[in-house]
Amino acid sequence: MEVVRAATLDDWEPLYDLIQRSGFGLTSLRLTKDQLHERLEWSHFAFTRKSERPGGEPYVFVMEDRATGSLVGTSCIFAKTGGYEPFYAYEVVTEQRESEELNVRGSVRSLQLRRIHDGPTEIGSLFLLPAFRGQGRGSLLSLARFSMIAQRPSRFAKEVIAEMRGVSDADGSSPFWEALGRHFFHVDFPVADALSTVSKKFIDDLMPEHPIYWDLLPPAVREVIGEVHEQTRPAKAMLEREGFASRGLVDIFDAGPILHSDRDSIRSVASCRNPKVERGEVPADAKRQIVTTSASRFRAVNSQVHWIDDDHVVLPEATRRALQLSEAEKVWTLG
Known part of the structure; x- marks a missing residue:
């Protein structure tokens, strides 16, 4: 069984070893x-x-893989973006143009730089070792975060975003970066990607202020704007099922889409419940749900849940141990 829990300082070195295996494109790692x-x-x-x-x-x-005690994945919530350093994104803007003299009407698309100082909550930094992908583990690692938001909504902004990894090859080369960013920053994509986690001042110093016109970009580059890396498609589909959608913003480095949702409209946030745990038997056909403890000592597992009534559940003994539950404790359920 795997358990998702709040990271501690004791996780420092094993977590560092884990994120070294995440590859290019995961900026926040x-x-x-x-x-x-x-x-x-x-x-x-x-x-x-x-x-x-x-x-x-x-x-x-x-x-954490409870069988070995090793860390196999990580994810994060950033309570608020912007502030001292703004959150940067390109907005895909479409403007209508018309010439009576030529009797021509048409639309012009461009990428326009946006600086967001009082920004939304961001979910990100999700990485799971390939050997552990599947069997609901990715959903657990991603969706467990929404229990935290449901429990403490005032700690998070009313809008939640997720930056999706854009298209790049195995060496970390991004078509969008090669066509645009390289001409202004003069470094490889992974270098700029890593630097942006430390300071974003270089973006303000070097990023062009004027719109980037869509039709002046090569066709192969236009095709990747707003598209995700092949390894990110399952994560994107999962968030779309939760109610996230694109509102026209893309990442300034690799043009991956930025998905948005109102905090209280996220499916798992809206459906989160807080039943009391009772002793008893769990039927073999009991529904599986993500179950978490309270925010202050957060732990989460994917478990069978037997609902006695709207306010009481029975959990398998293995789940109780994994969550480190005391007698008659309340839990939170998603879905």
Whole structure:
């Protein structure tokens, strides 16, 4: 059984080893050891804080294989984007143009840079080792985060976004970056990608202010704008089932789509329930759901759940142990 839990400072070195295997394109995991340690410190504060106002703090989750005790995945919630450094994105804008003299009417598309200072909550940094993909583990690692949002909605913005990884090849080369970003930043895509986790000042210094006209980009580049990496398609489909959709924003580096949802409209947030756990037998055909503990000592598993009534459930003994439940404790369920 795998359990998703709040990361601790003891996870520092194994988590660093894990994210080294994440490959190119996962911007928010391009961290040095010191940067990761600082993120874990902030995450510990985030899970244990008393204030309910959203800041820029990260909530870092890890997936642990209970059979071996090793970390096999990670994900994160960034309570708020923007602030001291803005959140940058390109907006795909379509404008109607008309010439009476030529009797010509048409639309002109462009990419226009947006700086968002008072930004939304962002879910991201999701990585799961290939050997553990499938059997609902990716859903657990991703969707468990929504229990945290459902439990403490005031800690998060009213809008939630997810930056999807854009199209790139096995060496980390991005067609969009090669056609656009390289001409202004003069470095390889992975270098800019990693630097953006430390400071975004270079974006303001070098990014062109004027619109980038769609029709001036090569056809092969236009085709990847708003598209996701093949490994990201399952994650995109999962979020779309949760109610996320594109609103015309794409990443400034690889043009991956940025998906949006109103916080309270996310399916798993809206359906989250808080029953009390009772002792009893769990039927073999009991429905499987994601079950989590409270936010302050967060743990989550994918388990069978037997509903006695609207306010009481019975869980398998293995689930109780994995969640470290005490007697008559309440849990949170998704779905």
